[in-house]
Amino acid sequence: MSSPVQYELQDNIGVITVDNPPVNALSQAVRQGLLDAITQATRDESDAVVIFCAGRTFIAGADIKEFGKPFKAPGLPDLLNTIEACPKPVIAALHGTALGGGFETALAAHYRCALPSAKVGLPEVKLGLLPGAGGTQRTPRLAGVKASLDLFVSGAPIPAGQAQGIGLIDKIIDGDLLDGALAWAKALVSENAPIRRSSEQAVPDYDPSIFDEYRRTLAKRARGQMAPGHIVSAVEAAATLPFDEGLAVERRLFMECMQSPQSAGMRHIFFAERQASKVDGLSKATPRRPVDSVGVIGGGTMGGGIAMSFANAGIPVTMIEISDEALQRGLSIVERNYAGSVKRGKISEEKAAACRGLISGSTDYAALADVDLVIEAVFEDPDLKKKIFTQLDAVCKPGAILATNTSYQDVDAIAAVTARPEDVIGMHFFSPAHIMKLLEVVRGEKTADDVLATVMALAKKIRKVAVVSGVCYGFIGNRMLRPYGKTTQLLLLEGASPQQVDSAMENWGMAMGPLRVFDLAGLDIGYKAREALSNEQKGDPKTYRVPDLLVEAGRLGQKSGSGFYVYDENRKPTPDPVVDEMIQKAAEELGIERREISDDEIVDRLVSALVDEGRKILEEGIAQRSSDIDVVYIYGYGFPASRGGPMFYADQQ
Ligand code: T1G
Numbered sequence: 001m002s003s004p005v006q007y008e009l010q011d012n013i014g015v016i017t018v019d020n021p022p023v024n025a026l027s028q029a030v031r032q033g034l035l036d037a038i039t040q041a042t043r044d045e046s047d048a049v050v051i052f053c054a055g056r057t058f059i060a061g062a063d064i065k066e067f068g069k070p071f072k073a074p075g076l077p078d079l080l081n082t083i084e085a086c087p088k089p090v091i092a093a094l095h096g097t098a099l100g101g102g103f104e105t106a107l108a109a110h111y112r113c114a115l116p117s118a119k120v121g122l123p124e125v126k127l128g129l130l131p132g133a134g135g136t137q138r139t140p141r142l143a144g145v146k147a148s149l150d151l152f153v154s155g156a157p158i159p160a161g162q163a164q165g166i167g168l169i170d171k172i173i174d175g176d177l178l179d180g181a182l183a184w185a186k187a188l189v190s191e192n193a194p195i196r197r198s199s200e201q202a203v204p205d206y207d208p209s210i211f212d213e214y215r216r217t218l219a220k221r222a223r224g225q226m227a228p229g230h231i232v233s234a235v236e237a238a239a240t241l242p243f244d245e246g247l248a249v250e251r252r253l254f255m256e257c258m259q260s261p262q263s264a265g266m267r268h269i270f271f272a273e274r275q276a277s278k279v280d281g282l283s284k285a286t287p288r289r290p291v292d293s294v295g296v297i298g299g300g301t302m303g304g305g306i307a308m309s310f311a312n313a314g315i316p317v318t319m320i321e322i323s324d325e326a327l328q329r330g331l332s333i334v335e336r337n338y339a340g341s342v343k344r345g346k347i348s349e350e351k352a353a354a355c356r357g358l359i360s361g362s363t364d365y366a367a368l369a370d371v372d373l374v375i376e377a378v379f380e381d382p383d384l385k386k387k388i389f390t391q392l393d394a395v396c397k398p399g400a401i402l403a404t405n406t407s408y409q410d411v412d413a414i415a416a417v418t419a420r421p422e423d424v425i426g427m428h429f430f431s432p433a434h435i436m437k438l439l440e441v442v443r444g445e446k447t448a449d450d451v452l453a454t455v456m457a458l459a460k461k462i463r464k465v466a467v468v469s470g471v472c473y474g475f476i477g478n479r480m481l482r483p484y485g486k487t488t489q490l491l492l493l494e495g496a497s498p499q500q501v502d503s504a505m506e507n508w509g510m511a512m513g514p515l516r517v518f519d520l521a522g523l524d525i526g527y528k529a530r531e532a533l534s535n536e537q538k539g540d541p542k543t544y545r546v547p548d549l550l551v552e553a554g555r556l557g558q559k560s561g562s563g564f565y566v567y568d569e570n571r572k573p574t575p576d577p578v579v580d581e582m583i584q585k586a587a588e589e590l591g592i593e594r595r596e597i598s599d600d601e602i603v604d605r606l607v608s609a610l611v612d613e614g615r616k617i618l619e620e621g622i623a624q625r626s627s628d629i630d631v632v633y634i635y636g637y638g639f640p641a642s643r644g645g646p647m648f649y650a651d652q653q
Pocket of ligand 1: 022023025060061062063064065076097099100101102104123124127129130131132133135271274275
């Protein structure tokens with residue numbers, strides 16, 4: 001088995017080339033290869049050393065697949081110290097995304113050059129970790145304390161030019177990277193350039209109060225997470241201790257993070273998200289249909305957000321509404337969303353204008369005659385959806401993919417009204433559709449393989465995390481939300497207040513407690529859905545008694561200014577004693593003895609409600625794998641990534 005690291009002399013420059021597809025991760029073989037190469041370079045007649053990577057990117061980090069497995073030498077920190085100790089100039093040549101241990105390798109080199117398109121970053125915090133190979137000690141010595149803290153705590157990559165601006169990259173190479181790096185290495189040698197070891201540099205001046213200030217902001221922003229706080233402590237060690245002592249602090253803090261359940265959860269989700277995009281039994285060679293134009297039926301909140309998701313990926317969209325007035329309203333929702341994103345600095349005015357320009361509208365279905373994909377996004381009325389699909393079947397060209405954004409309805413029944421059920425699929429977006437990353441792709445009984453493969457690939461293009469679901473009421477996420485909601489109602493009747501239930505779940509890590517979620521979605525939606533059901537179908541009256549009372553009292557949730565909570569003009573929720581009385585009265589009528597309920601019981605019963613339904617979904621084959629269910633709940637329902645998702649969390653218990 002040849003080493004993934006090659007070494008050769010080119011005009012007296014030792015060139016180390018790492019070639020470990022797909023992202024040159026620092027597997028044990030790569031670490032061993034780097035150690036062998038730098039050892040050889042130290043001894044041979046080379047004047048300088050260039051570290052370069054083949055393929056699409058410089059080293060993108062430690063090999064996450066090795067985490068949690070027995071340690072195999074050489075360890076990365078020691079390897080990087082050996083590289084830094086080299087008595088000859090070592091130049092790292094960066095392209096693609098030099099991330100984590102990859103950028104730490106570059107930091108251990110004496111000089112760093114990069115293509116203008118390269119990005120660098122230390123995203124370990126997204127895995128519940130911190131840079132554990134000297135990054136927290138070398139970066140502050142080069143870029144200062146503040147820039148380092150921002151880089152580590154955000155985990156966001158920065159462009160090469162910006163990295164150069166803060167002293168992390170020395171030279172931008174235009175043209176061929178390796179040629180440029182070799183020429184620069186020769187120039188450094190001829191100038192007798194010093195061996196610049198960042199570990200020997202002093203940390204530039206900083207305001208000592210920055211550490212406590214950072215910890216205060218983290219208390220809110222990264223509530224309950226270990227890694228961000230440990231990052232601040234590691235940087236504080238860099239600023240206050242000699243390098244070797246700081247390195248030891250970094251190692252200790254890194255190991256604490258590595259061994260934490262939080263990191264296990266976040267590493268699980270890293271792979272689960274990538275696994276979700278794979279469809280078991282669907283060969284990678286499955287052909288994909290071109291999707292160069294899209295139609296969206298419905299210009300409501302969902303339709304507008306869906307249209308933006310495609311426009312943001314450069315795909316032109318035709319929005320269809322029933323009247324000019326409705327169409328204008330739909331386009332103005334899009335307009336308002338883009339203006340908001342520009343105002344918040346999310347995108348530039350130019351980008352917003354370019355995307356907006358890709359969205360046109362019509363009230364005539366004939367405008368959809370040539371589109372490659374149509375997404376129906378009208379409200380949840382099965383008959384209306386079937387009427388629309390009958391029209392689409394008549395208007396759209398052969399081979400066009402017909403998708404429904406339905407949250408619950410039977411995709412097979414919708415497909416059955418068309419003469420082309422193999423072209424019908426579900427694409428369930430989550431509101432707000434231009435922001436939420438989750439996309440449930442509902443595979444109908446007759447959905448063709450190439451249609452499914454096309455939509456899964458398209459999801460990546462519009463930067464969504466796609467999870468395949470079979471056809472059932474509520475698919476994966478909303479189906480699990482039903483027992484979650486029913487258990488919430490039982491907890492209220494049995495003695496917990498809405499604010500206790502919500503704060504118990506939010507302190508545990510949920511982005512939003514269940515009662516706030518239901519107020520946000522609108523209590524009238526469930527009320528209307530129940531009206532269409534028999535008492536038998538409705539199930540235990542305890543599970544909907546209070547929401548019915550609220551809706552009948554005109555309390556529909558945020559949209560009406562009150563639901564389980566009262567909302568001010570900024571939609572800030574305040575508990576309402578009227579609701580407490582309603583709950584107590586309903587409990588009496590239903591003969592329920594109220595009692596003290598602990599936060600632990602609330603969390604345990606609500607998470608178990610999700611997990612039990614998730615197990616049924618797996619048994620029925622609605623979801624391909626349990627990690628897919630985790631991805632749905634983390635990307636669509638605010639489940640904490642640090643817990644790994646409901647199914648992973650249950651396995652951990
Ligand atoms: N280790 C192992 N496999 C990895 C990997 C990694 N670091 N990064 C990506 N892969 C796999 C991924 O699972 C997928 O595999 C394939 O590569 C393509 O990835 C000591 C401890 C680099 C921006 O966190 O952000 O260094 O599904 O689909 O969208 O301080 O991958 O094809 O089988 O994501 O083009 C720090 C994680 C690690 C970077 C490319 N580094 N990776 O995105 O492709 S911790 C990271 C990414 C560390 C040190 C610490 C992205 C990417 P498969 P992909 P992409």
